[in-house]
Amino acid sequence: MRKMFKSRLAKLGLAMVIAVGAAVYWFWPPTASVESAEIRKGIQVKFKANGSQIEEYSNQSWKPYFAKGVNMGATIPGHFPGELAISTDDYERWFEMIQQMGANVIRVYTILKPEFYETLVRYNAKHQDHPLFFIQGVWSPEEELIAGKDAFDPKLKEKFAKEIEDAVEAVYGNATIQSEAHSGKASGKYVFNAGPYLMGWIVGTEWDPVMVRETNKKHPDAADYKGAYFQSKPGANPFEKWVAEMVDRTAKTEAKHGWQHPIAFSNWVTTDPIEHPGEPLVAEDMVSVDPTHIEPVNWDAGYFASYHVYPYYPDFFTYDKSFQTMKNKKGQIDSYQTYLHKLKEYHRDIPIMITEFGVPASQGIAHMGMLGRNQGGHDEKEQGEMDADMFRQIHEEGYSGAILFTWQDEWFKKTWNTLNYDIPDRRAYWYNTLTNESFFGVLGMFPSKDEKLRIDGDTSDWDKLGTDEKAKIDTNSKGLNELWVSHDEGYLYLMAKLSEPFDPSKQAIYFGMDTLQGGNRHAPQLQGKTLDEGLETLLELSDEQKGKMMIASNYDFHTRAFGKTADPALDSKQLQDDSGIFKPWKLVVNYLLERPDSRVSHPFKDVEVGDLLRGNNDPSQPDYNSKAMWQAKGNILEVRIPWMLLGFSDPSSLRVINYEKTDRRQFKTTPVEGIRIVPWIVKKDTKEVIGFDGNPPYPVSKLPLYTWKSWKDTDVQYVERPKQSYYIMQKAMHEVDQPVKK
Incomplete structure (x- = not known):
């Protein structure tokens, strides 16, 4: 009995030790530790600017450092940035994946919730030999600056100064930030000191040129700024003097913690100090915010320049002949290469990083760039190849860092050429592949059926779907034995079992879509047949390699928004109901x-x-194409259609753009019950239509609806996996170590 009691006591003691150990691990912050130099008494430095390079203190000496990084957003699908929904598990998984890709630094734009800093400290405690560093951004009051057009407004300065102080204290684990209703800001108790893992600071956001110009006009006599650690140089404009003060405020706050790190302010091509004589838009070359007009005075860690540089915006990258003077390593005239060279030459005396670059993998496109580097329209492989090429160009031009935009896809984003077609407060709930801005990530955030339904001409995945995940639609159509339909956050999926194998050289298959009253009841594609209810959109499959989504001319958002500017041949007939034109x-x-x-x-x-x-969207297959939307094998046809191409402004609430006349670039929406799908087949040699029985008009109105329940944020599901671009960037990053000295 005594032996049994001792055994139980020993087990209880061991359990207590384990419990106490777990409590210490989770509630007692581990000490962040990196090798650093004491530049002056009580001041530690891990990174510093030296001439035109950033250096890292490692193995008791200073070595040139090249920041290979990714920008990281603040949210996941189903959430907006202000909700700060990323979990500790997400961060742990992502940090490991980021290091495996070859990156050594993460750039964040604003104060994140305490879990980010806590998880980074814990992660690095396990990776002391090769910690993952981060660049901390400080978000400026962007909307107020643009609205007020005066950076010297005392309330704005006070607000920005408070944000700077909160950011520094959060990084050093010395802050309690109160939650503010609807602020979208991180809050909580910050107790983990992540300061030793900091690589540098980037203060502010991309500056609005009109705001900068108006600030300069309002304060022409602003005194030069002379701070404890930073100052403006003679010749600085008033806004640059204001920036110098904000940079100095950052340094003052950090100095209290016994550390110094290199500091930059955020900048972009629009407010760079370089002339763009071929830029058509005045605002894009209106004013400069010049980093060389600010200098450190007692800041041993130094100062660097930070720029966001994309190959397609502003438009001078495409049109300005003065930036088409250099060839890249492939022998191609390359405006991006020319710009990188000119920008580096201008900043020859200080380190400079490109802290945003990249292209998105998306169906939608927002700008055209040289060498096909468009803002969108790429598959994952093309995205990776272009991102890797730009990464290498930045490195070879002697920059101190290249920070890719971005790590994860962000569904909530908007883009200028689709923002009038969707509902702002529901963007985060669905995957709109026409909005390219959402898909810059190398970590894909795919809709929930990404792994369940492969577009490959095989029905086995449909057989595995539950009865609540698919519906059989009876279309009474000859030539089509069965039609199955499903959906998720990104697409409407169709699987048709045809009566004979599909041969696009001999047949054309059509799927008409009816969501609203109105639309085309006749059209050339119907070969003289008529319908009793009109179609808003039409999918045509008549080519071996691609299908085509079309839209009824009187429903067409593009025509209604831009009129004869977009289509000089536009006539009143096209804007009439049942125009017959898709x-x-x-x-x-x-x-x-x-x-x-x-x-x-x-x-x-x-x-x-x-x-x-046409293609295969199974990432495990060698012929994978992320943009594959349909495939046919034998009698089986599979299709997925992006929601917006069907007229949906928000599938999560079953809302479509309606026919109402509004301001020429604004559109109203209407809730619908679902979609009616009208299939038919046309033989190319005889023009015979297969699929309509009886006398016209064909009763579309009596066809069954495919419908679904609306969903909210808590219903959103997604699949996370690295894109092909992740692995291409992994190869490029592992090839690069030290910076190129120029």
Whole structure:
């Protein structure tokens, strides 16, 4: 009995030790530890600017350092950034994946919730030999600055100064930030000191040029700024003096913690100090915010320049001949290469990083760039190849860092050429592949059926779906034995079992979509047949390689928004109900610009985005294509259609854009019950239509609806997996170590 009691006591003691150990691990912050140099008494430095390079203190000496990084957003699908929904588990998994990709630094834009800093400290405690560093951004009061057009407004300065102080104290684990209703800001108790893992600071956001110009006009006599650690140089404009003060405020707050890190302010091409003589839009070359007009005076860690540089925006990258003077390593004239070279030359005396670059993998496109580097329209492989090329160019030009935009896809984002077609407060709830801005990530955030339904011409995955995940639609259509339909946050899925194998050289298959009263009841594609209810959109599969989504001309958002600017041949017939015309699905990529907004006349330009590629979207297969939207094998046809191409402004609430006349670029929405799907087949040699029985008009109105329940934020599901671009960037990052000295 005594032996049994001792044994139980021993087990209880062991359990208590384990419990206490777990409590210490989770509630007692581990000490962040990196090798650093004591530059002056009580001041530690891990990174510093030296001439035109950033250096790292390692193995008791200073070595050149190249920041290979990724920007990281603040949210996941189903949530907006202010909700700060990323979990500790997400961060732990992501930090490991980021290091495996070859990155050594993460850049964040604003104060994140305490879990980010806690998880980073714990992660690095396990990876002391190769910690993952981060660049902390400080978000400026961007909306108030743009609205007020005066950076010297005392309330704005006070607000920004408070944000700077909160950011520094949060990084050093010395802050309690109160939650503010609807602020979208992180809050909580910050007790983990992540300061030793900091690589540097980037203060502010991309500066609005009109705001900068107006600030300069309002304060022409602003005194030069002379701070304890930073000052403006003679010749600095008033806004640059204001920036110098904000940078100095950052240094003052950090100095209290016994550390110094390199500091920069955020900048972009729009407010760079370089002339863009071929830039058509005046605002894009209106004013400069010049990093060389600010200097450190007692800040041993130094100062660097930070720029966001994309290959397609502003438009001078495409049109300005003065930036088409250099060739890249492939022998191609490359405006991006020319710009990188000019920008580095201008900043030859200080380190400079490109802290945003990249292209998105998306169906939608927002700008056109040289060498096909468009803002969108790429599959994952193309995205990776372009991102890797730019990464190498930045490195080879002697920059101190290249921070890719971005780590994870962000569903909540908007883009200028689709924002009038969706519902702002529901963007985070669905996957809109026409909004390219959402898909810059190398970590894909895919809709929930990404792993369940493969577009490959095989029905086995449909067989595994539950009865609540699919519906059989009886269309009474000859030539089509069965039609199954499903959906998720990104697509409407169709699987048709045909009566004979599909051969696009001999047949064309059509799927008409009816969501509203109105639309085309006749059309050339119907070969003389008529319907009793009109179609808003139409999918045509008649080409071996791609299908085409089209939209009824009187429903077409693009035509209604831009009229004869987009289509000089537009006539009143096209805007009438049942026009019989289906137009290609298009997005604008350039507005028509004229003086005084433009230096020169700049033509309107649009692109077709309704092409649906044939292929295989199974990432485990060698022929994987992330943009594959349909496949046919034998008698089986599979299709997935992006929601917006069907007219949906928000599938999560079953809302579509309606036919109402509104302001030319604004559209109203209507809730619908679902979609009616109208299939038919046309033999190409005889023009015979297969699929309609009886006398016209064909009763579309009596066809069954495919419908679904609306969903909210808590219903959103998604699949996280690295894109092909992740592995391509992994190869590029592992090839690069030290910076190139120029």
